[in-house]
Amino acid sequence: MGSRLPHPVDVRRAVSSFYCGKIESTDTILVKEYLLSAIPNLKGADFSVEYLEGKQSKTGLHYLYRQNYQGKPVYRGTIKINLDKTGNIISLFDNTYHILETPSGEFPNTDDCYDIIKSIYKEENDIVKILIEDLYFDLGPRLIPASRIELWDKKGNFFELIIDAEQMIVYERDMNDYFNNNKIHDVDTPALARVFNPDPLTTAGVTYGTPYEDASDADISQLNMQRQQVTIDVAFENDTFKLESPYCLITEHSIPVVTPVTSLTPAFEFTRSQDGFEDVNAFYHINVYHDYVQQLGFDNIVDYPIWVDTHGMGGADNSNFSAAGSPPRLSFGEGGVDDAEDTDVVIHEYGHAISHSAAPGTNSGTERTALDEAIGDYFAASYSKSINSFNWENMFSWDGHNEFWNGRVVVSSKHYPENLQNNLYKDAEIWSSTMMQIMDNIGREKTDEILIEALHSFSSNMTMSDAACLVIQADHTLNDGEFAIPIGWWMSQRGFTVCGVGINELSKNHFTVLNSYGFTTRNENAVIQFNSPQTGTIVLTDATGRIIISESFSGSSECKISPKNLSSGIYLTKVTTQNFSSSYKLMKW
Template sequence: MKVKFTLLSLLIFCFIANGFSQNKMGNSHSFNDEIAYYYKDGVKMSKKNNTPLLLTNINDKVTGNTPSEMAFNWIEKNQQLLKIKKTTDLKVNFKRSSLSGHNIRLQQYLNNIPVDKAQILVHISNTKMVTYIGNTFDPSVQKISTIPSITEQEAFQISKNKIKAKGHLAFSSKELLIYNKQKTTQLIYKVIIESETPIGSWEVLVNAHNGNVIGAKDKAYYYQHPEKKHIHPKPVPPVNGTGNVFLSDPLSFANATYGGGYYDNNDATTTLLDAAMASVTLLDIDLTTGTYMLKGPFAEIVDDESPFNGLFTQGTSTFNFNRNDDAFEAVNCYYIIDKSMRYINQTLGITLMPFQYSGGVKYDPHGLNGSDNSHYSPGSGTLAFGEGGVDDAEDADVIIHELGHGIHDWATGGNASGSEGLSEGSGDYWGQSYSRSLNQWTSSDPEYQWFFNWDGHNPFWDGRITNYGANYPGGLSGSIHTDGQIWATSLMRIYDIIGREKVDKAFLEGLAMTGSSTNQQDAAIAVRQAAIDMGYSCADIDVFTQEFTTTGYVLPSLNHTTIDLGTDTTICDNESITIDAGSYNNYLWSTAATSQTILVDGSITGTGMFTYWVDVTETNGCTNTDTININVTTCTGIKENTFDEIEIYPSPTNGTFTIELHTNFNNSSLEIFDAIGKIIYSQTIIKNKTKTSLTKSIRNGEIIADAIMLSRDISNLPSRDCTPLQLASRAKKISSNRPLKTTVFNTDKLKKLGFGGLLGVASGSQQPPCFIIMEYNGGKRGEKPIVFVGKTITF
């Protein structure tokens, strides 16, 4: 049962909690991670070093046995551009291969000490092309002593005193770094403290030579304003459980508005809220010595933050609670986080997990001292959810928004950027992508665009939207939560046009190419480039370009053409045709050919309708496709010639036609071939205008065609419809009124003639056998007759 407050105590608590969530700290001063930049010929440049911060719209072929080797080879060729004196100052510190290619992050070092936020990101497509470079390498780093004068424990104590940390510490770390964001290069300790009070993931920079504090900043990501390593036991086989959850939130489930039976009521449940719950399978939860725990391969409950409500373990796999019980939020979080992480890793095929620890995403369903906020802590890589107002862990939008911060952090190897609200907007998009996929609201509903439908858009706070009207960059307000709506809105417009999975893949793959100083425009370029490198169609790439441009992002231009294989056509079965796709980088035909052209040969294909398609890859990397139908037919008649000197008419002909020669052709002759190349008619042309009749030849051809069709029809008849007696009857009918004599031997005649072998075989059939002889007597006088002999047995 959750604690109920009187109105007065609730107001006092909210005031105190708000003070914590504002992270107010006596005598604190922050530090600025932003890199000043300008644009030169469309390239984003560092004001400090006059080096490119971002290189896009490039397609540099690279060589090497591994992606890391390729990245180093590219950097060596571009040392002067990046002002790198020695490539030995760079070491690979994070690499990731996925659907769009390979991301190699190279860290800058001085005397084997990392330079803070100084990296080069080299993105290599699956075709071994460098298509995107993010660069924060700092050539202005000065040579200094890298031997600290204070210990890391002393730096930790200085940091703890600076932020006035009290109570339980969920996580802490110390790292020696080179810091070059002020006038001089300094050796520092970066100390991270995740404390009970003040709430947050505090990053404190302490000069390692004199102990001075350079700055302190809460680096946790919060879903709304304001602004310890765990030892894993030996794995045990997981089991499935069941539990009650809100698939998204109760209002979206019921298409209801806040109020009436749908209100927080200090966490008390109602009949309507219970009806909005769904019973779901909790996949792969942990069972150890008879105790079930919400711990699986993609999500794991922890209790790192106050109010320390426990892990909600139990002796049964059934976790059926309602929102009146603190366990409900624990179950809700497990289901939503597990579902989102499985979607990424299994459905989309993108391997993405926390790098701070092994196993599933760690979450505390009741943290932040119970305040009305939630956060992702990049130091420990964990999520925590507050309880003020509507409990945050009851709303899938809040859960997945915070998970989105983690995804951003993990995909970039700890280099997520909060610039211009990029990470906030990314969290909003990832949450809205899930909620909209449930199809609970229609596009005409205002709630279709709402974000935090249950936790916000109520008396507690206003929530956010994904149809935000401001454009970039003029609409930036300086508030990261407000500005993030620009980024989320732009992505959701694309989502509504080309669909969830395409945008989700491009979003995740593009986000992985970004760095610690990436702004919204840089991210838009990265997302589109990821789509290109994954082989998206040019039509889809155009949607990214159009919608991002509509938002105000300036993207490198992409020039592409529309492929056209031509109109559908017909050829004869003794002809061929070449299909030309035009000039592109790569080709893949439906025939598996990879050339610019293919040859369709009617003599090989045979007759019929044949469909051919080709996928082409343009210079910019996007793909285009077209299809053509080729009808291959058996051709008879006379084709119109292509010589002006000869006329053959009429066409089509009834058997008689005229050949007219406008030039005197000596020794001219006419030859007509059948479909297999045999001469069926020839004539010498002795005049410039000759009338010729093919009526007899055409009739002969028709007779042959009729005979072929008859043979085909008889062959295709099932045995029950073509018994020996029926076949004999057909033979006699064909012979009538023709120079054909047909003789049929029945069973009695066959016995008299001694056809015992034939009768023996026929004894296995229900139908009596026949022996049919057909004699053709239509030849010239004196010629011997042609005899056709056949035996028929029907089983």
């Protein structure tokens, strides 16, 4: 996919705030009232707010709301608000629009919308689902009344069109995420299977080339020898073993029609030329990854049997995640190397499902969509590396880096923001490479737990710097900032502006901490500003409890803390006055 000039709705940036207030309750109605009173663009009788989604993470609650104007949605006028369990606002992403007067013009005719659909689809029954709604759409310089048409067809296409009153398509978007019936089974039966783990080149310790090449999916003995025997839990129904688990269902939902493999014995051992091999490979790795995420303590991530078709996409050399249907589904193409033979592709796509599960309705905007690609790449690369570290820096070790395409890497030296190319796949390397550095530093499980917790707070139109802040916050809410220094270090080396680095930079009742970021990174003073003049002491202790600084002040409206002569670490700062006593943490790199 080449670069093209992005539309204004995609380059618009969310206004992000961190640690920016407290709400009495986490009740969605009260939060809505708070938003109506706190967000400038929602002031006035013409505005209302609609609750869209809510999700609970380990340490907080994450709500998505939408701005309505005169009862109609404003396209992507969303607000994402992230709260800890006591109602502190950890972060808020405001994508609302400032509307001074009613946008001029008429809403399109519904008949016109159907005319457009007819011009795309000659056969009406090729369409699975149509949704048409009136809304206000941002053309860049102004908002217009428009209609949004959402279409999902039998080929798996899932896209939206925005049309104006003149029947012009002013915006279109593919809503599937590419990589370039809830049946719960009580009884799981173990079966033997053979898979690539993670891929034949990695386990053989070779690069792509004869005899280690696709050769049109042929049974090359060197490749088949790389299969490893594993145990999988499958379903047993009517004397047949099926690739179905509570969290993954091998299905036929995307052409070509290849019926999912089943077995009369608890054995799923296929060679790579057999269609069953890709079914088993995807099934095994998705279940392993789901179990891993659950073991990290996230029990509501992709908590449904995701549909997986390993012979899909009309045979294209591409794969995708689609939330069009219920449940959402993954489709893998067989062009070039069969995508489902490469665990990097399987887990990359599954990464989109994880992200969609943690932060639904937020994957819009140029940097935000690059982040989603990056997170898929990072999950895949870190998983592969945990199995076998040979050539771990290559993304899509088997599917890419060969005659078909170049693949990607997770060891890019690209720097933010000047190396952004407005291509979500190329830009993804900036974030995925940073996450790999952090993982090498603090370990995979800690990194993943922090990243998945942070993912819940993601918003549309956020930047990579916003994401860096959310990761640092998640470490704070989960681990009390234990990894703030390595995470902050790698993030800032990459060029992300790491706000909220002062890991308790809450505006407390009696005082505000200013410039903790300068304290951490630039050897500047942090400033404690009191709401009224205070008399008392300030004591700074290091991680071992040793007192490093102890000073008293009298009738002061602020105190300065100098980082000079401090070594790297986290410092506890305790302020005691005649009126209050309070502690917070500062960091020095």
